[in-house]
Amino acid sequence: MPTLVMKFGGTSVANLDRIRRAAKRIGVEVAKGYDVIVIVSAMAGKTNELVGWVDEISPLYDAREYDAVVSSGENVTAGLMALTLQEMDVPARSWQGWQVPLLTNGAHSSARIQEIPIANLNRKFEQGMKVAVVAGFQGLSPEGRITTLGRGGSDTTAVAFAAAFGAERCDIYTDVDGVYTADPRICSKARKLDRISFEEMLELASLGAKVLQTRSVELAMRYKVKLRVLSSFEEQSDTAGTLVVDEEEIMESNVVSGVAHSRDEAKMTAVSVADRPGIAAIIFTALSDAGVNVDMIVQNISDEGRTDMTFSCPTDQVGRAEKALLAVKDSGALNFSELVADTDVCKVSVVGIGMRSQSGVAAKMFKVLSDEGINIKVITTSEIKISVLVDRKYMELAVQALHDAFELERVA
Amino acid sequence: MPTLVMKFGGTSVANLDRIRRAAKRIGVEVAKGYDVIVIVSAMAGKTNELVGWVDEISPLYDAREYDAVVSSGENVTAGLMALTLQEMDVPARSWQGWQVPLLTNGAHSSARIQEIPIANLNRKFEQGMKVAVVAGFQGLSPEGRITTLGRGGSDTTAVAFAAAFGAERCDIYTDVDGVYTADPRICSKARKLDRISFEEMLELASLGAKVLQTRSVELAMRYKVKLRVLSSFEEQSDTAGTLVVDEEEIMESNVVSGVAHSRDEAKMTAVSVADRPGIAAIIFTALSDAGVNVDMIVQNISDEGRTDMTFSCPTDQVGRAEKALLAVKDSGALNFSELVADTDVCKVSVVGIGMRSQSGVAAKMFKVLSDEGINIKVITTSEIKISVLVDRKYMELAVQALHDAFELERVA
Numbered sequence: 063m064p065t066l067v068m069k070f071g072g073t074s075v076a077n078l079d080r081i082r083r084a085a086k087r088i089g090v091e092v093a094k095g096y097d098v099i100v101i102v103s104a105m106a107g108k109t110n111e112l113v114g115w116v117d118e119i120s121p122l123y124d125a126r127e128y129d130a131v132v133s134s135g136e137n138v139t140a141g142l143m144a145l146t147l148q149e150m151d152v153p154a155r156s157w158q159g160w161q162v163p164l165l166t167n168g169a170h171s172s173a174r175i176q177e178i179p180i181a182n183l184n185r186k187f188e189q190g191m192k193v194a195v196v197a198g199f200q201g202l203s204p205e206g207r208i209t210t211l212g213r214g215g216s217d218t219t220a221v222a223f224a225a226a227f228g229a230e231r232c233d234i235y236t237d238v239d240g241v242y243t244a245d246p247r248i249c250s251k252a253r254k255l256d257r258i259s260f261e262e263m264l265e266l267a268s269l270g271a272k273v274l275q276t277r278s279v280e281l282a283m284r285y286k287v288k289l290r291v292l293s294s295f296e297e298q299s300d301t302a303g304t305l306v307v308d309e310e311e312i313m314e315s316n317v318v319s320g321v322a323h324s325r326d327e328a329k330m331t332a333v334s335v336a337d338r339p340g341i342a343a344i345i346f347t348a349l350s351d352a353g354v355n356v357d358m359i360v361q362n363i364s365d366e367g368r369t370d371m372t373f374s375c376p377t378d379q380v381g382r383a384e385k386a387l388l389a390v391k392d393s394g395a396l397n398f399s400e401l402v403a404d405t406d407v408c409k410v411s412v413v414g415i416g417m418r419s420q421s422g423v424a425a426k427m428f429k430v431l432s433d434e435g436i437n438i439k440v441i442t443t444s445e446i447k448i449s450v451l452v453d454r455k456y457m458e459l460a461v462q463a464l465h466d467a468f469e470l471e472r473v474a
Numbered sequence: 475m476p477t478l479v480m481k482f483g484g485t486s487v488a489n490l491d492r493i494r495r496a497a498k499r500i501g502v503e504v505a506k507g508y509d510v511i512v513i514v515s516a517m518a519g520k521t522n523e524l525v526g527w528v529d530e531i532s533p534l535y536d537a538r539e540y541d542a543v544v545s546s547g548e549n550v551t552a553g554l555m556a557l558t559l560q561e562m563d564v565p566a567r568s569w570q571g572w573q574v575p576l577l578t579n580g581a582h583s584s585a586r587i588q589e590i591p592i593a594n595l596n597r598k599f600e601q602g603m604k605v606a607v608v609a610g611f612q613g614l615s616p617e618g619r620i621t622t623l624g625r626g627g628s629d630t631t632a633v634a635f636a637a638a639f640g641a642e643r644c645d646i647y648t649d650v651d652g653v654y655t656a657d658p659r660i661c662s663k664a665r666k667l668d669r670i671s672f673e674e675m676l677e678l679a680s681l682g683a684k685v686l687q688t689r690s691v692e693l694a695m696r697y698k699v700k701l702r703v704l705s706s707f708e709e710q711s712d713t714a715g716t717l718v719v720d721e722e723e724i725m726e727s728n729v730v731s732g733v734a735h736s737r738d739e740a741k742m743t744a745v746s747v748a749d750r751p752g753i754a755a756i757i758f759t760a761l762s763d764a765g766v767n768v769d770m771i772v773q774n775i776s777d778e779g780r781t782d783m784t785f786s787c788p789t790d791q792v793g794r795a796e797k798a799l800l801a802v803k804d805s806g807a808l809n810f811s812e813l814v815a816d817t818d819v820c821k822v823s824v825v826g827i828g829m830r831s832q833s834g835v836a837a838k839m840f841k842v843l844s845d846e847g848i849n850i851k852v853i854t855t856s857e858i859k860i861s862v863l864v865d866r867k868y869m870e871l872a873v874q875a876l877h878d879a880f881e882l883e884r885v886a
Contacts, residue, residue: 078530115554118490120561127560130568131553134546138524141543145531148539156542160572161618206573 063187066096067232069198069220072106074235074294075139078146084235084294085146092152092192099183099227101198101220102143104135125170129200129210133159136197136216143195154193155186159200159208164219166201166209173201173209175218178226196223214275221278225285232282232289233303234274239293240304241266241273243470244321248458251471255319256301259309262319263289265413265447274306282306309415317416317423318468321461324409326377327357329439329451332387334399335371337364344396345371345387352386354379357409358442358449371398372440374451377405407439408457411449412464424448430467436460475599478508479644481610481632484518486647486706487551490558496647497558499710504564504604511595511639513610513632514555516547537582541612541622545571548609548628556607566605567598571612571620576631578613578621585613585621587630590638608635626687633690637697644694644701645715646686651705652716653678653685655882656733660870663883667731668713671721674731675701677825677859686718694718721827729828729835730880733873736821738789739769741851741863744799745812749781756808757783757799764798766791769821770854770861783810784852786863789817819851820869823861824876836860842879848872 068091070084091098103109112132116123140156147154162182166173183194198216201209211218217234224232241263244252258266260283267276273291282289292303335341342361349356354375362370375383380403390396417423427448431438436459440451452460465471480503482496503510515521524544528535552568559566574594578585595606610628613621623630629646636644653675656664670678672695679688685703694701704715747753754773761768766787774782787795792815802808829835839860843850848871852863864872877883 078527081531112550115490115550116557119493119554119557123557124560124567127553127557127568130570131550131557134549137546137549138527138543141539142527142531145528145535145539145543148536149532155536156539158542158620208570 063095063097065099065227065229066091067099067101067220067224067227067229068235069101069216069233070103070143070235070294071216071237072103072109073237075102075143076106078142080294081139081143081146085143085150085152087235087294087298088147088193089150089152090298096230097187098193099223099229100143100193100195101216101223102136102139102195103198103216105139108135108138126207129170130208133197133200133208133210136199140195140197144193147193147195152193153191154195155191157183157194157196159197160202160206162196164196164201164222166203166211168203168205168209170203170207170209172212173203175201175211175222178222180226183227212277214278217275217278218281221281221285221287221289224287225281229287232287234289234291235294236273236291237293237295238273238291239296239302240291241306241320243319244461244465245323248323249321249461249465251462251465253471253473255304257305257307257312258319259312259415260306261309261446262413262415263306265411265444266320266322279306283308312415316414316468316470316472317420318412318414318464318470319416320413321464321468321470322411322413323457323461325454325457327374327407327409327451328377328380329372329374329404329407330380330383331370331372331402331404332398332400333370333402334368336397337367337369341396342371344390346373348386348390348396349373349375349383352382354383354386358440358451360440360442374407374409374440380405404439406454407451408454409449409451410457410460410464411447412468413447415446417446417448426467427464430463431460434459434463475507475509477511477639477641478503479511479513479632479636479639479641480647481513481628481645482515482555482647482706483628483649484515484521485649487514487555488518490554492706493551493555493558496706497555497562497564499647499706500559500605501562501564502710508642509599510605511635511641512555512605512607513628513635514548514551514607515610515628517551520547520550538619541582542620545609545612545620545622548611552607552609556605559605559607564605565603566607567603569595569606569608571609572614572618574608576608576613576634578615578623580615580617580621582615582619582621584624585615587613587623587634590634592638595639624689626690629687629690630693633693633697633699633701636699637693641699644699646701646703647706648685648703649705649707650685650703651708651714652703653718653732655731656873656877657735660735661733661873661877663874663877665883665885667716669717669719669724670731671724671827672718673721673858674825674827675718677823677856678732678734691718695720724827728826728880728882728884729832730824730826730876730882731828732825733876733880733882734823734825735869735873737866737869739786739819739821739863740789740792741784741786741816741819742792742795743782743784743814744810745782745814746780747783747808747810749776749779753808754783756802758785760798760802760808761785761787761795764794766795766798770852770863772852772854786819786821786852792817816851818866819863820866821861821863822869822872822876823859824880825859827858829858829860838879839876842875843872846871846875
């Protein structure tokens with residue numbers, strides 16, 4: 063039998079009605095002849111309740127106990143989903159992580175999947191089970207304790223199962239109906255993409271389009287798992303959602319596939335640091351040790367042996383970054399005249415695998431922004447992405463102007 | 475190190491404050507030098523929420539999935555308790571049933587414990603763990619699935635651990651401060667017992683004094699586990715609560731230890747059934763098949779080959795009992811002229827191991843009730859118990875009169 067993996071997030075299983083709705087979708091795939099592996103999240107809100115309790119007991123908790131507690135929400139959903147399917151005469155059973163087993167390393171709360179032996183599930187499929195409902199987000203450590211995979215870990219669970227079982231496809235049911243050329247809330251012309259490449263999806267995921275966890279896309283790309291993102295609240299159809307596939311499976315595409323934005327960015331500049339080898343390492347090691355997620359980095363041209371070092375990070379990490387850099391300054395390892403934080407910026411990016419073969423995208427992007435009177439503060443590029451920091455008040459304008467200029471409302 | 479088992483019920487771990495309170499008590503025992511095995515229930519209300527969901531999905535649910543769902547509440551408490559203990563610098567970790575493992579048979583939802591291998595916990599105790607927090611109520615089936623032990627199963631879990639680890643004592647923390655000579659809510663003179671024998675506790679448990687699950691008392695009796703029932707809401711002391719011990723450990727006692735009552739009893743009579751061998755078997759097999767919990771049985775003297783068969787059962791099972799008996803009548807296997815149900819009765823019992831060696835208890839009981847003008851409808855006796863059915867309106871009066879007559883307010 064061909065295998066299909068279907069993953070339902072927290073809002074898709076938030077109550078018994080939604081579980082029933084999801085079960086009906088599963089039933090449709092079973093009727094088509096698939097052996098189905100269903101990955102479920104905890105009912106919406108449940109994991110936050112558990113995390114809240116742990117945080118209240120202990121700010122510096124034992125991650126092994128944290129994992130044992132917070133993984134329980136998925137177990138509940140798995141059992142309830144199996145019961146709902148049985149009620150519809152679909153032979154189903156629930157599997158907790160340790161029962162599969164989904165083997166991980168011992169890095170509690172952010173464990174990495176090491177292996178998913180397929181024998182246990184396959185034996186049950188051979189005995190007539192049609193649906194294995196697997197509790198997402200959790201695994202078993204080498205010490206026999208429960209691990210969790212970190213936030214969004216159920217997406218990763220789903221892709222890992224699809225890879226292990228050679229599934230025909232991995233359908234991620236969520237509360238949005240696919241991946242868009244831009245956020246429809248700020249760009250009315252945004253269009254749902256039928257297909258997108260793994261590489262583009264990765265850039266979009268890391269740019270703040272929170273449809274899929276970055277890690278799950280990486281895993282899907284590595285194991286060539288065909289991913290589909292679709293809404294559990296829309297009518298079912300074979301062309302619903304967005305397929306995330308290998309680049310070769312996308313016949314023709316726009317040069318630019320989408321415009322992404324990220325609102326809560328801050329730009330920080332250490333003014334007049336010594337321009338000599340090792341200084342950048344000192345700065346970014348200190349920031350990394352302090353848990354600051356540095357995104358863009360720009361170093362200005364040197365002037366009399368001094369330079370300015372500029373970087374961006376999430377707005378809520380500015381305080382931490384300042385503290386870390388002032389500490390390094392106090393230690394004498396680093397000197398700067400001033401630390402300037404601009405917390406009123408945002409990041410706007412254009413993404414597209416077409417950029418690899420077509421030049422002039424950057425020039426066009428800068429001209430579009432310039433024509434709108436938007437000043438660019440920082441620029442970074444990758445092979446398939448160009449990102450700029452601009453004042454936050456221009457965010458909507460920038461996204462809309464770029465969407466128009468690259469004609470993203472038109473199907474390629 | 476000597477081992478102590480401490481069990482905390484749902485109200486004793488209903489929120490983080492109560493978990494903290496319980497953890498403090500555990501800390502006191504650890505400070506005395508015990509290795510402690512803590513058995514926890516789900517936070518009050520959690521299991522009912524889970525059971526409600528399962529019932530809503532499917533009235534005839536798969537018990538294996540039911541068990542997987544409803545066992546999750548205990549896992550949460552176990553993790554939270556371990557974290558709370560760690561926060562107090564007590565080396566603790568949580569154990570789910572499958573991790574111990576607590577091995578059961580495959581009778582889902584009412585599984586029997588088969589074995590508790592002690593190696594895993596003992597290895598951790600040797601490595602410095604002071605408290606093993608075990609999720610109660612759950613185990614592992616031979617097929618590797620989660621089982622539950624039935625309602626009150628956490629008491630049974632606690633006693634089984636105490637037996638397996640040769641614990642010095644098994645303390646059951648609950649919301650009452652011990653076993654009383656009568657229910658203090660209806661008998662103001664009721665006195666807390668410092669000690670009671672297993673046999674008496676068993677009779678009281680089955681008579682409706684819901685302090686301990688019958689099964690856990692049976693298990694404690696078989697393995698000579700010293701049980702203590704005490705309140706988690708009272709101040710801690712070594713003489714708190716009631717010790718349930720072997721008969722030999724009770725030096726001297728009243729002839730009667732307690733007066734128990736059970737409110738929701740019904741008396742049913744099948745009038746004029748044939749008085750021949752096999753008729754009782756037909757009646758009580760039919761009732762048993764219908765899930766009616768028959769308690770007392772009385773057969774009247776035969777009159778011209780016909781007799782009346784009277785029995786008692788819980789009030790809410792009367793309808794089921796009537797349906798079952800009418801069905802047998804319709805099938806022709808049984809005949810009776812009439813089925814009379816009296817749903818306005820209650821059961822009052824006196825219990826005491828002293829009855830074994832002292833006669834006249836029954837006579838005294840009947841005289842006391844007669845003096846109060848209370849008519850006895852049905853009588854049953856065991857070696858250490860006499861029970862009567864009386865009209866419900868006399869319940870408080872009967873309990874108080876018997877408590878006075880047997881001088882239960884006085885310490886033996």
